[in-house]
Amino acid sequence: MIAAAADVISGARRPLIMLGAAAARPRCTHALSEFVARMRIPFFTTQMGKGTVSGCTDLYLGTAALTEGDYLHEAIDQADVIITIGHDTVEKPPFTMHSRGQTIVHLDYQPATIEEVYVPQVEVIGDLHTPCTPSQTGWMARCPTPKRCSRCVKASSRTSPTGRPKIG
Structure with a gap:
């Protein structure tokens, strides 16, 4: 499932990350902060996930609630992968996910509870700290967003089209 999630994310044109309540565990916050910074994917939180990753970044879109027509929900509507x-x-749903057409990737320590408002197409189940830690194999070893990833962009800016280091 890690490979399937990486494929979906790498193929996304307008991905978003949504951080929920279970992401707000002390052991996860540092790894998730690094993950968001590395992937350069805009993110938002649910009301119970607020504070998981610092909002002091240009990637933070805000906290979602069941409202309509605001800039955050416009971003959600335009996303192709969430x-x-x-x-x-059990959280108040930040938006209704049925009939929007996005691909939903569920990353959590427990399987998704499939309901009318939440139907993920891909699931990665396990310790939230592990798949978001850059040193782990699998998820981070195969960078799912090399065009947005700060490390990949820095590395590619130091090499020529042939893959050799740039001089000067």
Whole structure:
């Protein structure tokens, strides 16, 4: 499933990350902060996920609620992939996911509870800290967003089209 999630994310043109309540665990916050910074994917939180990753970044879109027509919901409507990290349907749903056409990737320590408002197409189940830690194999070893990834962009700016280091 990690490979399937990486494929979906790497093919996304307008991905978003949604951080839910289970992402707000102390052991996860540092790894998730690094993950968001590395992937350069805009993110928003649910009301219970607020504070998981600092909002002091240009990637933070805000906290979602069941409202309509605001800039955050416009971004959600335009997203083609939404990566939900730590979302549980016991939370007030930040938006209704049926019939919007996005691919939902569920990343959590437990399987998704499938309901009318939450139907992920891809699930990665496990310790939230592990798949978001850059040193781990699998998820981060295969960078799912090399065009947005700060490390990949820096590395490619130091090499020529042939892959050799640039001089000067």
